[in-house]
Amino acid sequence: MKRRVRVAAGMAAVCALASTGRAQDLGPGIRRIADGIYVQSAREVNSTAGIVVTREGVVVIDTGQTPVDSRQVLAAVRTLTPLPVRFVINTEVHPDHTTGNFLFSPPAVVINQTGATEAMRTAENPNRFTTAAPEIRAAAEGYRLVTPHVEYQERMTLRVGERTFELLSLKNAHSEADTAVWLPAERVLFAASVALPESLNNVRPFVTIPDILAATRMLRSLRPDVVVPGHGSPGTTRIFDESERYYTLLVERVGGMVKAGRSLEQIRQELKMPEYAGWAYQDRMPTNIDAAYRAVTGK
Numbered sequence: 618m619k620r621r622v623r624v625a626a627g628m629a630a631v632c633a634l635a636s637t638g639r640a641q642d643l644g645p646g647i648r649r650i651a652d653g654i655y656v657q658s659a660r661e662v663n664s665t666a667g668i669v670v671t672r673e674g675v676v677v678i679d680t681g682q683t684p685v686d687s688r689q690v691l692a693a694v695r696t697l698t699p700l701p702v703r704f705v706i707n708t709e710v711h712p713d714h715t716t717g718n719f720l721f722s723p724p725a726v727v728i729n730q731t732g733a734t735e736a737m738r739t740a741e742n743p744n745r746f747t748t749a750a751p752e753i754r755a756a757a758e759g760y761r762l763v764t765p766h767v768e769y770q771e772r773m774t775l776r777v778g779e780r781t782f783e784l785l786s787l788k789n790a791h792s793e794a795d796t797a798v799w800l801p802a803e804r805v806l807f808a809a810s811v812a813l814p815e816s817l818n819n820v821r822p823f824v825t826i827p828d829i830l831a832a833t834r835m836l837r838s839l840r841p842d843v844v845v846p847g848h849g850s851p852g853t854t855r856i857f858d859e860s861e862r863y864y865t866l867l868v869e870r871v872g873g874m875v876k877a878g879r880s881l882e883q884i885r886q887e888l889k890m891p892e893y894a895g896w897a898y899q900d901r902m903p904t905n906i907d908a909a910y911r912a913v914t915g916k
């Protein structure tokens with residue numbers, strides 16, 4: 618119940634922002650979050666895709682959960698403006714954010730931080746659509762792996778038309794190459810997948826909880842009005858607060874069990890986080906426990 622109220626409060630902030638604009642049907646799950654800025658979040662756990670319209674073309678931020686979503690993003694762009702998509706920014710390397718790159722590029726130039734191309738090439742499965750649902754297979758027609766044309770180090774400023782995009786690299790926070798996109802004038806932050814609303818994350822072996830917390834704090838310090846997470850509905854910095862509370866409690870509990878002499882195997886079996894039982898992806902808990910164990914023991 619409490620959880621619902623919090624989500625509702627976050628959404629109210631976003632809806633209030635959007636309410637000044639003319640309602641426009643842009644397709645399933647695509648809504649306006651600020652002047653000229655649209656977000657696709659078709660289902661709560663799906664990846665988000667951003668459309669930012671400028672006087673000199675469009676910037677797309679991630680390209681959809683599946684090629685079906687990617688085509689809906691492209692159709693929404695065509696409804697909004699005759700201008701070309703000039704840049705695609707990938708907030709991470711995983712296919713649910715990057716597969717649709719092929720629909721936008723060319724002409725779009727794809728950007729992510731250093732290491733993205735290597736990670737995408739390593740993980741690429743050329744047969745990935747052979748067992749997919751027929752509508753996804755159809756939407757994937759013409760698919761090819763499109764990796765970033767531009768890889769930046771640390772941070773990058775992109776100016777398109779009247780808008781400024783600050784690309785901020787996040788280290789060891791989710792995938793091999795994560796980028797948050799900050800629009801300082803609009804106070805809108807595309808936050809990548811470091812913190813997901815009401816959802817456990819898959820904490821991979823190279824990701825550390827201290828790095829997640831550092832990234833979360835850095836992003837919160839920007840003081841955005843709207844936070845668009847890599848998955849789920851747009852909200853506010855509350856997304857960061859909740860993530861930080863979760864990891865802090867997790868590390869505290871694992872730390873207590875390590876002190877009490879429990880092995881990692883015992884902790885995996887005994888540790889409970891009932892406060893977060895309602896979050897999505899409970900099957901990711903073992904990766905979270907392992908990361909907390911690494912944070913506590915240094916192993």
Ligand SMILES: [Zn+2]
Pocket residue numbers: 709711791792810
């Ligand atoms: Zn991911």
